[in-house]
Each structure stands twice: as structure tokens, then as C-alpha cells.
Amino acid sequence: xxxPRFLGKPTYWLIVLATLAFAFAPLWHDNVELREELLxxxxxxxxxxxxxxMIGYAGYINFGNIVxxxxxxxxxxxxxxxxxxPLVAAALxxxxxxxxxxxxxxxxxxxxxxxxxxxxxxxxxEGVKAFVANFTPWGGSTGIYLPIDAFAPxxxxxxxxxxxxxxxxxxxxxxLLLSFAIRNSKLGxxxxxxxxxEDAAAVLGVPxxxxxxxxxxxxxxxxxxxxxxxxxKSAFIQxxxxxxxxxxxxxxxxxxxxxxxxxxxxxxxxxxYEELRSTLLTAETFSNFQMVIAGALLxxxxxxxxxxxxxWIHRRWPRAKKVLE
Amino acid sequence: xSALLEVRGLGRRFGGLQAVDALSFAxxxxxxxxxxxxxxxxxxxxxxxxxxxxxPDSGSVIFRGEDITGEPPxxxxxxxxxxxxxxxxxxxxxxxxxxxxxxxxxGRENLPLGRAEAVxxxxxxxxxxxxxxxDPAGTLTIAGKKRLELARxxxxxxxxxxxxxxxxxxxxxxxxxxxxxxxxxRERGVAILMIEHLMQAIMSLSDRIVVLxxxxxxxxxxxxxxxxxxxxxxAYLGNPEDAAKLRGERPS
Numbered sequence: 001x002x003x004p005r006f007l008g009k010p011t012y013w014l015i016v017l018a019t020l021a022f023a024f025a026p027l028w029h030d031n032v033e034l035r036e037e038l039l040x041x042x043x044x045x046x047x048x049x050x051x052x053x054m055i056g057y058a059g060y061i062n063f064g065n066i067v068x069x070x071x072x073x074x075x076x077x078x079x080x081x082x083x084x085x086p087l088v089a090a091a092l093x094x095x096x097x098x099x100x101x102x103x104x105x106x107x108x109x110x111x112x113x114x115x116x117x118x119x120x121x122x123x124x125x126e127g128v129k130a131f132v133a134n135f136t137p138w139g140g141s142t143g144i145y146l147p148i149d150a151f152a153p154x155x156x157x158x159x160x161x162x163x164x165x166x167x168x169x170x171x172x173x174x175x176l177l178l179s180f181a182i183r184n185s186k187l188g189x190x191x192x193x194x195x196x197x198e199d200a201a202a203v204l205g206v207p208x209x210x211x212x213x214x215x216x217x218x219x220x221x222x223x224x225x226x227x228x229x230x231x232x233k234s235a236f237i238q239x240x241x242x243x244x245x246x247x248x249x250x251x252x253x254x255x256x257x258x259x260x261x262x263x264x265x266x267x268x269x270x271x272x273y274e275e276l277r278s279t280l281l282t283a284e285t286f287s288n289f290q291m292v293i294a295g296a297l298l299x300x301x302x303x304x305x306x307x308x309x310x311x312w313i314h315r316r317w318p319r320a321k322k323v324l325e
Numbered sequence: 326x327s328a329l330l331e332v333r334g335l336g337r338r339f340g341g342l343q344a345v346d347a348l349s350f351a352x353x354x355x356x357x358x359x360x361x362x363x364x365x366x367x368x369x370x371x372x373x374x375x376x377x378x379x380x381p382d383s384g385s386v387i388f389r390g391e392d393i394t395g396e397p398p399x400x401x402x403x404x405x406x407x408x409x410x411x412x413x414x415x416x417x418x419x420x421x422x423x424x425x426x427x428x429x430x431x432g433r434e435n436l437p438l439g440r441a442e443a444v445x446x447x448x449x450x451x452x453x454x455x456x457x458x459x460d461p462a463g464t465l466t467i468a469g470k471k472r473l474e475l476a477r478x479x480x481x482x483x484x485x486x487x488x489x490x491x492x493x494x495x496x497x498x499x500x501x502x503x504x505x506x507x508x509x510x511r512e513r514g515v516a517i518l519m520i521e522h523l524m525q526a527i528m529s530l531s532d533r534i535v536v537l538x539x540x541x542x543x544x545x546x547x548x549x550x551x552x553x554x555x556x557x558x559x560a561y562l563g564n565p566e567d568a569a570k571l572r573g574e575r576p577s
Binding site: 189193197 | 398415427430431481
């Protein structure tokens with residue numbers, strides 16, 4: 001029997017290594033501070049990597065991808081607090097529901113192209129936010145609090161934080177593997193063709209409507225799981241935090257900084273951006289200074305290095321393409 | 326000769342312009358049918374109506390005995406009807422090989438990636454692009470991009486190929502090479518419906534020719550019949566010197 005093709009690919013092993021490094025780094029000396037920092041980095045990586053499926057592969061700019069994260073959080077927190085579901089079941093069920101919703105939204109808005117699609121994704125986020133803010137079962141604009149004993153099934157607050165961290169790292173690893181698998185599949189080839197020239201792709205036989213709707217739905221799933229874990233950890237969710245467009249924008253910066261359309265680029269970009277962001281946040285020069293930097297960074301990338309870090313590496317060392325996808 | 330493609334009473338209007346009007350013709354198995362006509366006669370629109378880029382207002386398209394009228398382009402491609410574009414549409418940032426793999430993957434045989442790559446390589450060799458397979462498609466010359474259009478369409482292993490001016494914009498030696506490629510495609514048993522302005526080429530390649538004028542069929546027949554048809558000479562060419570060119574003679 002032949003061993004699967006991906007085992008021979010360095011990119012696959014890099015993903016495994018990075019995931020293990022995330023998992024073990026804070027365990028060393030029981031470093032809780034490092035854990036919290038890496039937890040946030042993992043979330044940025046998850047958002048950027050899944051966003052890249054839309055932006056980098058299919059060529060559809062999605063400004064409102066945070067809606068999946070927020071909805072995932074809401075479904076999970078609601079299932080846990082009102083129906084007593086265990087965390088993992090609630091997170092997965094919530095994410096499945098979000099994926100189905102994304103498919104329905106997608107069938108509608110994916111008829112639009114370019115700037116009109118991008119605008120409609122903001123519309124979806126704002127629409128969902130307004131709906132949730134007025135939806136009483138989910139606490140309206142005040143949101144939902146988890147009961148104090150919500151962490152008890154996970155072994156109390158201290159252990160629960162570690163469990164949530166490991167789950168998020170796993171979701172991060174899965175996000176990267178998903179991106180890797182899609183990039184090396186027929187689906188990925190079809191999506192790249194759509195991203196280059198949608199009409200030509202259709203003439204060549206790529207089933208464009210089906211592929212676009214499918215990837216939009218898939219790109220919703222893992223961010224929704226991440227949202228579930230994140231808001232479960234906060235033990236609190238409200239519309240302004242759940243559907244924050246700033247977070248969406250930052251994920252786009254990560255994708256562009258690392259290199260859209262590559263497997264590892266968006267993750268790398270998101271990690272670098274998050275490190276930069278936490279430095280700027282603690283600098284406290286003025287509030288949200290990181291967004292000023294993010295804006296300037298995005299402008300510079302688009303103008304001078306449209307391929308991002310990975311694009312730059314690939315151009316400089318063409319052979320690296322085989323190693324770092 | 327049984328009909329592979331049959332177009333029946335096809336019509337399409339764009340605003341005030343009747344681009345295609347009650348047009349009927351058929352392409353037989355293994356046949357090369359030329360579609361000629363002055364600029365704006367509606368030739369490319371006919372292609373777009375056949376492969377589903379535009380919906381016809383009236384009429385129907387029958388391919389291999391099945392009604393495919395109004396089917397989206399990706400389904401038509403899957404049935405084994407491939408086409409090239411008059412204005413080249415390379416997937417510019419993807420490599421020449423990847424462009425062909427897309428054609429092979431999503432074409433008639435619906436191949437998995439590995440086998441699609443083998444087909445794409447073979448076709449790239451066939452059309453003479455083998456030295457460029459790793460280059461981004463956007464870096465090819467216009468002649469190269471025309472070849473790529475053809476290679477992508479062939480990678481789908483079609484039974485019918487629609488060629489939209491693959492010779493336009495090529496220099497004489499490139500035209501010669503392309504004609505050789507087209508002849509070899511037919512030898513493989515692929516039927517071809519081609520639009521071409523280069524009269525000498527289309528007269529020598531085609532088994533039959535359909536002449537289109539203002540969206541309507543003006544004449545149909547073997548190349549020499551069409552070239553000598555008074556209606557064609559009168560309405561479409563206008564002067565005798567062009568008629569001589571149509572017959573492949575050098576104007577005196």
C-alpha cells in the first residue's frame with residue numbers, strides 16, 4: 001500500500017510541528033501568561049486561515065467573516081446556559097448550524113461579485129448583529145452570561161482554561177490542515193481558477209456556484225468553533241463583542257501580510273500581526289493604536305508586496321514553493 | 326453523417342439589436358464546420374448561445390441527441406463541448422500546466438488531479454507549450470496564449486471543439502503551425518466548429534461553411550460553393566477582388 005501523498009509534503013509536517021509547538025510551549029514552566037497570548041494568536045490564525053479560503057483561493061473578499069465567529073459563540077453559550085449541553089457538543093452543533101446558515105447566505109450573496117460581494121458581507125454581519133441585539137432568547141443587547149458553575153464539568157476554572165486552550169490549538173491545527181488539503185485538491189484548483197477568472201473557469205467546466213457556496217460554508221465552520229470556545233471562556237457574550245468588524249479587518253490584514261492564496265502565509269501573517277498588536281496594545285500610546293498600524297500595513301502590502309511574506313519568499317527563492325506552500 | 330450538434334431556430338436580441346436570428350445548422354461527427362461573416366454578424370454570440378454563456382430568446386441547441394439549451398457553461402463543458410475565446414482568457418497567475426489541468430479535471434472525463442496532470446502534460450506537448458509549462462500563463466505571448474486556449478480546451482478531451490478566431494493576431498509562421506495542430510485535432514476524431522477571418526485558412530480547413538450576416542444565415546455549403554455564391558459575394562464581400570481572395574487566389 002502506498003503511503004498518502006501528503007506525508008511527503010514538508011508543509012504538512014510544518015503544520016504538525018507548529019501545532020505541537022503551540023500546545024507545548026506554555027506547558028513548559030506552566031506559563032499562564034504565554035498561554036493567554038498564544039490563545040489569542042491561535043484565534044487570529046484560525047480566522048485568517050479560514051478567511052484565506054475565500055479571499056486567497058476563491059478570490060472573494062469577505063469583510064464580514066467575523067459573523068461566523070460571533071454566531072458560533074452565541075449558539076454555544078446559549079446551548080450551554082439554557083439547555084445544559086456539554087461544551088464540545090454545543091460548540092460542534094453551533095458550528096454546524098452556522099455552516100448551514102452560511103450556505104443559505106452564500107447562495108444569496110455569492111451571485112454578487114467584487115466590491116458588491118464585499119459590501120454585502122458587511123451587510124450580513126451588521127444585519128445579524130441587529131437581529132441578535134433584538135432577539136430576547138439570546139438576551140438582546142445585554143447578551144448572555146454563563147452560570148458560575150459552567151466550568152465545573154471541565155474540572156474547575158484553572159483546568160478548564162487549559163482544556164479550552166488545547167481545544168483552540170487543535171482547531172488551529174485543523175484550520176491549517178483544511179487549507180492544506182483544499183489547496184492540494186481538485187476543489188482547490190477549481191477555486192483558484194474561479195479566483196483568477198470566474199467566467200473562464202465556468203467555461204472550462206468548474207461548477208462555480210456550487211464550489212463558491214461550499215467553500216463559503218466550509219470557511220464558516222472552524223471560526224464558529226473558535227468563537228464558541230472563546231466566548232465560553234469569557235463566560236459572557238454580547239452583540240458588540242461578537243460581531244466586531246475590527247476583528248474581521250485584522251484577520252484580513254493577517255491574510256494579506258502573510259500572503260493570500262498560500263497555505264502557510266495567512267497563518268504566519270496572523271501570528272506576526274498578533275504579536276505586533278499586543279506590543280502596541282500594551283504601549284498604551286492611545287487607544288486602538290494597533291488599528292492605525294493595521295491600516296497603514298494593509299496599504300503598504302497592497303501597494304508594494306501584494307503577495308505578502310510568502311509571495312516575497314516565493315519570488316526570492318522559487319524553490320521554496322515546494323517546501324512552503 | 327449523423328449530427329453531433331444541431332442548432333435549431335436560434336435567436337437572441339440585445340436591446341435593439343437582433344444579434345442572432347432564426348439560425349439553424351448542424352455539425353456532423355468528425356466534421357470541421359467554418360462559421361464566417363463580417364464583423365458584428367453574430368458569430369461569437371452563436372458560440373455563447375451554444376455553450377450557455379448567454380441564454381437564447383428562442384430556438385434550441387441539441388448536442389449528442391440531448392437538448393442542452395440554456396444549460397450553464399460548466400455543464401456544457403462536462404458533456405464534452407469545449408471552446409476557446411476570441412479574447413484570450415488565461416488564468417494568468419496559474420502556470421500553463423495548471424491551466425491545462427483545470428481543463429482536464431473539469432472536462433468530459435471528470436478526471437482526478439493525478440490523471441488530469443498526465444493528460445495536461447500530453448496536450449501541452451501536442452500544442453507545443455511543453456517548454457513553458459511552469460511559467461505563469463500571463464507571461465505568454467499572444468501566440469502562446471492562443472495555444473493555451475486551445476490546450477485547455479483539448480485537455481477536456483472534447484468531442485466537439487468551438488474555436489473562436491484562434492488564428493487572429495498570429496504571424497504567418499505561427500498560423501502555419503496552428504493549422505497543422507488543428508488538422509491533427511481532427512485526425513483524433515474531434516469535430517470542430519470554427520470562426521475565422523483568415524479566409525485562406527478556413528477555406529482549406531473546413532468541410533463545409535456557414536456564412537452569417539446580421540445574425541442570419543446567408544449561405545451554407547462546401548467552401549468552393551460558398552465562395553462562388555452570388556449572394557455571398559454580393560451581400561457580404563461586395564467587390565470581386567475580395568471574392569478572389571475568398572477562393573484563395575491572389576488578387577491581380
